[in-house]
Amino acid sequence: MPELPEVETVRAGLEPLVSGATVHAVTVLRDSCVRHQEGGPSEFAMALTGASLGAVVRRGKFLWFLLEGDGAGHSTRGLALSAHLGMSGQFRSFEGEAPTPHTHCRARLALTREGEALTLDFLDQRTFGYLHVEPLVPTADGGPGGQGSPMPLLPRSVAHIARDVLDPTADVTRAREALRTGARAIKGVLLDQTAISGIGNIYADEALWSAAIHPLRRADSLTVEESARLLDSAREVMSRALAQGGTSFDALYVNVNGESGYFSRHLAAYGRFGEPCFRCGTMILKGTIGGRSSHWCPQCQGVSHPGTDRD
DNA sequence: CACACGTCCTGGTAGC
DNA sequence: TGCTACCAGGACGTGT
Numbered sequence: 001m002p003e004l005p006e007v008e009t010v011r012a013g014l015e016p017l018v019s020g021a022t023v024h025a026v027t028v029l030r031d032s033c034v035r036h037q038e039g040g041p042s043e044f045a046m047a048l049t050g051a052s053l054g055a056v057v058r059r060g061k062f063l064w065f066l067l068e069g070d071g072a073g074h075s076t077r078g079l080a081l082s083a084h085l086g087m088s089g090q091f092r093s094f095e096g097e098a099p100t101p102h103t104h105c106r107a108r109l110a111l112t113r114e115g116e117a118l119t120l121d122f123l124d125q126r127t128f129g130y131l132h133v134e135p136l137v138p139t140a141d142g143g144p145g146g147q148g149s150p151m152p153l154l155p156r157s158v159a160h161i162a163r164d165v166l167d168p169t170a171d172v173t174r175a176r177e178a179l180r181t182g183a184r185a186i187k188g189v190l191l192d193q194t195a196i197s198g199i200g201n202i203y204a205d206e207a208l209w210s211a212a213i214h215p216l217r218r219a220d221s222l223t224v225e226e227s228a229r230l231l232d233s234a235r236e237v238m239s240r241a242l243a244q245g246g247t248s249f250d251a252l253y254v255n256v257n258g259e260s261g262y263f264s265r266h267l268a269a270y271g272r273f274g275e276p277c278f279r280c281g282t283m284i285l286k287g288t289i290g291g292r293s294s295h296w297c298p299q300c301q302g303v304s305h306p307g308t309d310r311d
Numbered sequence: 312c313a314c315a316c317g318t319c320c321t322g323g324t325a326g327c
Numbered sequence: 328t329g330c331t332a333c334c335a336g337g338a339c340g341t342g343t
Contacts (some may be wrong), residue, residue, distance in 0.1 A: 001336055032319090061337080087336045088321085104321095127320050128337060184314065193338075201336065291316065293335075 004198030033106035059146030060197025086128025164198035187215035209269035
């Protein structure tokens with residue numbers, strides 16, 4: 001599942017490829033992939049046709065292409081092509097003549113770049129991903145919209161998403177406080193993209209293991225030191241994955257199971273149920289927290305309810 | 312207001 | 328062998 005490191009790798013791969021290209025045809029092969037487009041597939045195609053693609057920007061797991069120039073009889077300035085990869089989304093590109101679309105291809109953009117044909121396919125086996133064209137709105141703090149952004153604007157659907165773990169302009173104090181606010185389990189807060197973004201189920205478990213914090217700890221039971229440690233752990237785990245992801249797979253080919261970068265990752269908690277903890281040798285436990293599978297070491301991530309309960 | 316939980320969907324796999 | 332039931336995951340809408 002693409003989390004921040006994968007999405008950033010995709011963004012970095014897409015930008016030099018499509019920046020400056022013009023859309024001349026749009027084919028939606030599965031309507032639900034544009035379900036967030038109010039006017040449906042026809043509006044999506046209409047909005048995009050004739051537009052030029054500019055910078056490719058990312059915040060957390062959200063990705064968007066800034067639109068430039070004029071679409072079919074209308075200006076596309078102030079609009080973005082937003083993309084979310086969901087669990088299995090990926091982009092694939094073809095120069096020259098494009099092959100028959102893959103079974104999982106949900107939409108195809110026919111582009112022209114420097115007079116050459118370029119095809120950009122959006123594939124998504126499990127269909128949680130989506131594309132839509134939407135207006136840009138100002139960021140709340142006037143800061144840059146995200147990684148790769150030249151301006152303080154965000155797609156409307158991303159406006160409520162917090163700055164991500166690796167965003168150098170993120171307010172660290174604020175992020176630390178967000179992590180120790182509320183009665184929820186800390187794991188739930190890590191997955192809440194409005195608190196801090198970019199963390200998915202796998203890296204949430206990894207960050208908690210690394211920081212030696214139980215996933216069921218109440219967020220507001222964390223000390224200032226613990227939330228700082230957790231944020232540092234999340235950042236470290238994500239940046240290590242990014243460094244690895246950037247070199248271990250083709251930027252535009254993130255496999256459905258993330259096979260090219262995913263399984264080669266060094267995971268200490270996620271998926272290691274019954275295996276010995278790398279720190280203390282205790283068997284890693286597995287359970288469901290907030291409807292998500294969770295993995296933790298009962299020894300070194302010990303206490304889920306400090307002062308009352310020992311897990 | 313804060314939070315829990317069901318929902319969307321597909322394909323791989325465990326189990327019969 | 329072939330079938331079914333179940334599970335995984337991100338984000339959001341709805342219910343408490």
